[in-house]
Amino acid sequence: MSHDSHGHGGHGHGNPLADAMEHYSHLSFWRKYVFSTDHKVIGIQYAVTAMCFLLVGFGLMLLMRWQLAFPGEPLPVIGKLLGEALFPGGVMSPEMYNQLGAMHGTIMIFMGVVPLSVGGFGNYLLPIQVGAHDMAFPKLNMMSYWVYFCGGIVMMLSFLMPGGAAASGWTSYPPLSVIASNAQSWWLVGMVFLITSSLLGSVNTIVTAIQLRVKGLNFFRFPVLVWAQLITAFLLLLAFPPLEAAGVLQLMDRVAGTSFFLPSGLVVSGEQLHVSGGGNPLLWQHLFWFLAHPEVYVLILPAVGIVAEILCTNTRKPLYGYKTLVYSMIFLGFTSFIVWAHHMFMTGMGTTLSSFFQATTMIISIPSVIILTTFLLTLYGASIRYTVPMLFAVAFLPMFAIGGLTGLPLGLTASDIALHDTYYVIGHFHYVVAPGTLFALMAGVYHWYPKVTGRMFNQTLGKIHFWGSIIAINGIFMPMFFMGLAGVSRRLYDQTTYAHGKVAQPLNVVMSYAAWSLAIMQLPFLYNLIVSLWKGEKVAAENPWGGTTLEWATPTPPPHVNFPATPEVFREPYQYNSARQIMPQFSKEN
């Protein structure tokens, strides 16, 4: 029997959707906008919070880039304001540099990119794209946002703790992370919050996609973004727990004096370390990378999904090779669990184990190539409309290609000897995440902005944002490959202490100016997003871009129940009729 869990009958309609809308309209401000269970509100909360953290993470790096370009020189203006302890004489200290480095990575990955792509885009779009009225577990969804928020607060507070924030890299390798007298323990606790939030979210995503999809929406009619979020959710669900376990073990080592990761006989600063010993630092690395490798596919898959949606909307033709793309993404997901030790090639690994991981690493490059090829071939015979989101989506392709290709010399052990832990690695992964994923996310923000806000953004500012960003971002990361080939190690407060670092130092100046330029080029973006909320042209149309997936069937912006009547799906996405009109998934005709 039909039961409205809020327990108020007596509105006279037999229509549960109308009842739900009615009930929702009576909620207080707090229940509607702060502690909301509506996936759209939660999605916006995630997106806004994540974008703030992205700016924070970016800001940390902007500070670091001063020290890198001009080692030992006081930071202008800011140097005096940040305290003598960490900035003696206005000069960044090595311990501050290491804190900024570790937290830049942590914040960008766990508090920025993933919450934006999975929590933001995933939460907002997934239920709508499968035709649902909300996520399967709305209260759990709300909880997962607030747990993320708490985790973020814990991470930010760690800067203020004695000894400062964690400073052993986002990778937190013991014994360094265990003996460090800073807020590494706060980092571990913060990670437990963030991981818990992620686990709750992934359960919601999987159940929603599989159980709540509407009539007619079989698996091979899913939009690519739905597949991406679904596979990503499985990666998060299964890969994060080992890191959670490892985090508990490291916390025990720091707080309870255990020796999970500490071997016997350590001598630190001339003093013997009085622990039981018997532990293994490599145990941490295995547990960490077991998550962290699938994590990088978590970083890229939703971006791939977003790019697919935007490419298909702006090419006036179907996606090339939908099934191949989907199978590649699934294969990528599975394979991502068996490549992790390619991050550990230089730890003393023998030839047998390294052969296995090199082989799986070579194999995993193939689905990535197929994904890229699918997108490239979709452009063939297209009629490309260069909207602002399309500019970013197209730029993603060569940027992702550079990122992926530069993984190759790293994935072969012999060449990795020269390149391991150098700037080459930093260049490699940043190409995938920064002009790769972040560009895709920005494309997504522009693409769905009219639907979410009911306003159109300013096109000119968008184009300025694009061109400025693509030039600046390449200026930051391309020189890194050269610096890595020259042998410069990662995580160096001042590379000029080494002769080989000194010779390559001019590249740092180029990179820093490019980074500061990139920061300036984000101003039009932020201004555009905020001011267009009031000044942007109103968008009343349900389908301003001419998309074929279900989010373009809702009113603009979507109401609480998303669809006034539960929709039905009649065909695959991205279809056009012979008159080159879109045949949306949700329209019976055409």
Next chain:
Amino acid sequence: MTQNPYSLGWLPINISTHGADIDRLIFVVHIFMLALFVGWGVYLIYCLINFRERAGHESDLHVKHFKLPTYIEGAILLIEVCLLVFVSSPIWGRVKNEFPPEKDALVVRVVAEQFAWNIHYPGKDGKFGKTTSEKMDGTNPVGIDRDDPDAKDDIITINQFHIPVNKPVIVRLVSKDVIHDFSIPVMRVKQDIIPGIEIPIHFEANQTGEFEIACAQLCGLGHYRMRGSFVVETPEAFAAWMADQEKEQLGGGDATAAQPAEGSQPAAANAQAPAAADTAKPTDGQTAPADAGAKKEGNQP
């Protein structure tokens, strides 16, 4: 020496017998990467221009299925497998497994710590004296027991690593505290040092000169200044250097603890300057020791 071994944006000179193979692999892989990128890039630009939306141009709704991309994907996999099986694996196998016999090599222990490289030579008897962590302190960084007969002729230096040219070297790497990474860019040598495990590596230099050891794994706030001096010299010069060390550390029949070698080493200037400058300000401007090892400078006079 005369020419700068390092470059702004490419590999340093190679003075290692296994380095040429690694450099060749890096070169070939990058040509492969460039070919793919240029190929894809040209195609992409063609599409972006030729298939842009414009009057009189319509999208092609029935684009045929292309076979070429599948062949390209297959070729990429094949080339990667070939690089793996025929190039990378043999090199890696040589580097990891084909150790020279110890009698033909110079065997050295390197004990890494925050933030210095302690180099431990076995001396004329070719045997390493016993070391224990209990004996480790400021004046005895490797914890050598000078009462052990094998230890009587051991030479221990800080940040001074000399080897003879054209002779295989076996290095046994250990760490006292955290994970470090022993990296010599011109030798194409890089090995993580995991506390609790002794990891051996081997290499052979085929050119003389003064180079450097870098730490390639974040080890604390002194990671950036963990520089060792790496000198490859003729066998005669090496023997003379060792004789000098023996005189300093073992001379007078007085088996005292290891003296810091850099005081008398002309080649030590590079290694010394940053280290000495740092001891002038003890803990890099902070009160609490951030890594419980903040100011390990070795035994500075």
Next chain:
Amino acid sequence: MSALIPYIDEPHPVTGVTNGKFGTWLFLASEVMLFGALFSTYIILRTGSTSWPHGYEVLNIPMGTVNTVILITSSVTMVLAWASLKMNQFGKFKLFLGTTILLSCVFLVIKYFEYAAKFQHEHYPWSSTYFAIYFTMTGLHGIHIIGGIVVNGYLWGPGSKMWKANPEQFAGRVECAGLYWHFVDLVWIFLFPVLYLL
């Protein structure tokens, strides 16, 4: 059944499960990975150690055995609680679920005595890697037991009001709690031999 979110109290035609049950299985999959990581840790630490005590030399086997019997019994009573709901016997449901909760508490009490005995003999997590992994694994398992007590307690107490309003949904919740409880039991069935007997 709500049109807003379907399949809360009736199974999906393709998957054959309700949302809650599907979600519970997914959650349990992640828990398998969590405890799997700890068991892997045990293996790596033990095989890499120079000396490792046999469980029977250090731990109290009779107490561990009793606890094993207690947990298995509690899993049985958990199933009987759910079965009682299916047979519309709310009174029996309360009895069996109450027994489950009681047995869980007894488990924790016995665990308390075990830990106390260890501390009395100066065996702490920091004493050796054996004790480090022993306390961590049994401790994390204990936290999961507490979580189960909280959930079952809620379903026995305030949550049981739902039986009147939506019996199918309530029975579904008890079933999901049961799945979780069986998992906690299963982890112990692996923990006991690995830590106590080997």
